[in-house]
Amino acid sequence: MSDTLLSKIKAREAHVAVIGLGYVGLPLAITVARAGFAAIGFDIDPQKIVAIEAGRSYIEAVPDEVLSAETRQGRFRATTDFARLADCDIIVICVPTPLTKHRDPDLSFITRTCDRIAETLKPGQLIVLESTTYPGTTDEVVRPILERTGLKSAQDFFLGFSPEREDPGNRDFHTSSIPKVVAGDGEAASALVMAFYGAVVQTVVPVSSPATAEAVKLTENIFRAVNIALVNELKVVYEAMGIDIWEVIGAAKTKPFGYMPFYPGPGLGGHCIPIDPFYLTWKSREYELPTRFIELAGEINSAMPRHVVGRLAEALDIHLGKALSRSRVLVIGLAYKKNVPDIRESPSLKLIELIEERGGSAAYHDPHVAEIPKTREYMALKGRKSVPLDEESIRRFDAVLIATDHDAVDYAALARFAPLIVDTRNAFSRRNIEGGTILKA
Template sequence: MAAIAGKRARAGVIGLGYVGLPLAITIARNGFDVTGFDIDPAKITALDAHSSYIDAVPDAALKAESEAGRFHSTTDFAALASCDVIVICVPTPLTKHREPDMSYVVRTAEAIAGTLRPGQLVVLESTTWPGTTDELVRPILERGGLRSGEDFFLGFSPEREDPGNRDFETATIPKVVAGAGEAASALMQAFYGAVVKAVVPVSSNATAEAVKLTENVFRAVNIALVNELKVLYDAMGIDIWEVVEAAKTKPFGYMPFYPGPGLGGHCIPIDPFYLTWKSREFELPTRFIELAGEINASMPRHVVGRLAEALDIRLGKALSRARVLVIGLAYKKNVPDIRESPSLKLIELILERKGTVDYHDPHVAEVPRTREYMALKGRRSVPLDEETVRGYDAVLISTDHDAVDYGALARWAPLVVDTRNAFARRGIDDDTIVKA
């Protein structure tokens, strides 16, 4: 506790992605020495050159903390032995059967166990099912004979990163914290209290794990609801976007959510299913969550159906003979993050229907390697100029990046299918635009 209070404690952050790197730099900026760990040598090479691959961490911030000696990174996990606080920020994806893939957490816990020493605080930040920290991570760490709460301390604090959000950053987002026992809880509050603006302690690690899932289940269910209403209102000739804009003027009892082509990002499409998986242990159904997942997962197919219908009605052309330009590969506007992006599914579905498809994204120059869409790897963003756009039969707006010239698209494209209400929000009205 004294080492944390005096900022003499060394922190180790494992996993230098969208969660880990911003956290590591935030900890360093608040006076702690930080070692970042990652299994990807390319990331370490970039960090050593003060080149950040995460928008939330400017190169200047990375350079400042590195040159001040407060941050360095490595692939050598033996260096965990010198860390007083170890924070785990590794992926927790789902398998193709929507079951938790805990392999990254397990391997990381095993690496920590290999150098674990008395007095260390180990924190899991990866999103997972309630019980993971105490039921999965703790037994791995205790294999060497050290005991949680006596020799080392174990806690959980859910990450709350929101890529592209300019109003909040790691240090200003309230941090939910918990520990296995009073001593661990006190250490968690002391450590995070030293690096973020507000700490919200809860009674147990399982409670903290449930907080994160609840936040994302809430969003998934409400987005599914508005997606379902979009399909219904469209059949009734009602614009869902106009409905939501009017409804949100009510100053109480309503919160706006917006439809789209499907869910993206690492949280909302994945996290709720950690809870549905865990619920089987208690033989309790999670019907809302599962139904929301079905509705949201169906949206890319609905959008491609609307695209095919619009091509047929407006241009008299089958999708199988059409050339389509998808605008936006990232899962949300103004970021380069393609994790679970519905744009990837849209492209796949168009290809399945024998259409020709390309994409433009000002933030994603090339499709990287992904687990599910290996066939798309290496595709490159095409330029967005008049000659290029006029070469396509339809433009499909999947992600409404601000850097796109929507007025020009409306002039150049023979048909636009808009899943984000991007044109109406900019006051652009044209007969070529179809909402989906």
Template sequence: MSSFETLSAKLADRSARVGVIGLGYVGLPLAVACARQGFTTLGFDIDPSKEAHIRAGRSYIDAVSGDELAGLVTSKRLSATTAYDRLGECDVVVICVPTPLSRHRDPDLSFIETTGREIAARLRPGQLVALESTTYPGTTREVLKPILEAGGLICGEDFFLGFSPEREDPGNAAFETATIPKVVAGDGPQASALMQAFYGAVVKQVVPVSSPDVAEAVKITENVFRAVNIALVNELKLIYGAMGIDVWEVIEAAKTKPFGYMPFYPGPGLGGHCIPIDPFYLTWRSREFEISTRFIELAGEINTFMPHHVVEVLARALDERLKLALSAAKILVVGLAYKKNVADVRESPSFKLMALLEARGASIAFHDPHVPQAPNTREHPEYAGQASVALDPAAYDAVLIATDHDAVDYGALTSARLVVDTRNAMAARGIFGPNVVKA
């Protein structure tokens, strides 16, 4: 039997062994979904603490149930390791590593490249390698494929390569990895068939497209769409605010239209791994084709400006209402996570808000029921280890709502001297007062 036929048979009877590299918000849910469907699954991560958590059956991600994780580990369907030498055991290898931006907003593919070299050093005939990390169109073919072929094996003959963009939405209880339609593509017809066979066994619906380039463009398009529309409502917030119009009331009324409108909501800036980053991958790639991405770049400028706007609103409210300079104020930031009801702080605008406030001389603390301690982050390592404080509004000059977690006692915030609300959290709960300012 050929390599293709052998792997096809293993996928059909679930005897294929699956390796997932990167056990974060994308990789761990995928590994659990694979193990749940009968594949013996091995997770790889350079962080030994993740291996230890999985060995002990302890989930460190909200989207993964600790009970299910423990059951899969006990049944030996799922295990974890830091040893890349075990990649040879896997018939399918899925790459779920970060793709951040450099300080100059250029794509940083170092994690993909390093992982590709680790795989290439152990690559054997009959393996399928699938990339899930979000990136610009062409990465799978132009970057990853040559790295994997450097050892002498030929893509499409000896091993197979494909791309399937991750579509996780932390905090969304309506969807999980197995129930979100999965776009898949292979480098060649056999790779495409294998990608459909593998993911079709793990998720409820696969959506095949013609090439990895198209699949990469799908993911970029999804996130550009969100980034641009969020920028639009952020700009509308500024415009309507100057007119004395509440943008949230406008949006609530507009979304009653059953066609031709989709609600997006303003905020203090963009967070998460995807929306603040992915559009700039397309901007960078477009320069090679001498195409200006003015619309995307303008959206990025508006969204990047929002933390500065919030700080200005806060400073003005302190001055006008309390006759207090921002440089002398004690500020409590409510919410460190980038979105409600999750512990995910990746690219959270709260870090930028805190940095801007401290640069203006303010004293800051944060309260987040989902984030007991700030983790180390690439852009703001200075906050690593800082603990969430108790919710005591009266101890501060102002409370800044940056994330609208449901677990926060918003009624208690009425005792604050000043509340600056970037999420409409107070009004959405029917809480109003002269000390509440929307930003």
């Protein structure tokens, strides 16, 4: 049975389903189609399907012309009809894995998706989970749901895991050029997963088990979270000493060995780094093992927005003689990282909330985010629009808070017209821009 699917993969005759057409799923589906496979994308949001059919991409990594070319030539289609999974040979799951309000893993998107797959599961299909999760999810959650059908993994169908490695805004790497870690449940599944991704991306990195592959993804993001927490803590300490953390890092990174630069900020954002470490801390409780290092890093990073707002209030008092409660603040950048429209887990949303909790008034400017969409945690901010960045607008605010250092921002104008600037990204020093009162936080 695996030989049949393997032959279809090699001949590019396998039909591939990608479930979840977000930042991971849509680029993957297009990459699969461009590799010569017939790809069909599934999503529960009908607006995404309408956009795709019209050739309008909502993901920056997928240009409109590329999307239109694949749909026009019939290599990529999108639908909300999950019954069509029965027509597919390979099914890749790219759905969200958020946290609950108690910071426990929320696998509801995965379980509901697996329930849908089980409704049409047939012998010979390959199911691959790409969603970031704790080690053991593929074996302990996905496989039991699929096996309730009476079909058995490694015998009737094949199961694997391959963690996504998308990096929104990174123009140096694309889905096809990022090495792909892969693993299967048994030898046959491993061979199929390797063959499929080997036909789609340039480099495949096989590991021994799905749990190992799941751990690889968590390790990558925990590494970043811990190191960012370290420089955030150093920032606070060095601030008290009158030392510029950015100057320290700039000098330290000249060492050609034994040092890797990480940079402080107003808090963590994106779907991965603020969330993924807690998947491991949750799982570790099953083994009665502490994860003090990871949890401490989470506490430090989560505290950064409050630290920044504290510095902002202090700066307003010292330099303008105004309380934050009587001040208007313009937050520059709503997205969680520069030059992208992605606001998932963005600390900017928390900064706006904290400013207003303290009685201040907050607005934002972001060249990539025209309006705040609906979010689970910040419903009250929905519908707010980006304000223009001109002299008249800037002068209406008492302070400007740089939360995201987009390139498409007129920093020189901010320096000329803003009475006070609090810069969490070292945006002005890096551009050699001086003027007014610019403080780092």
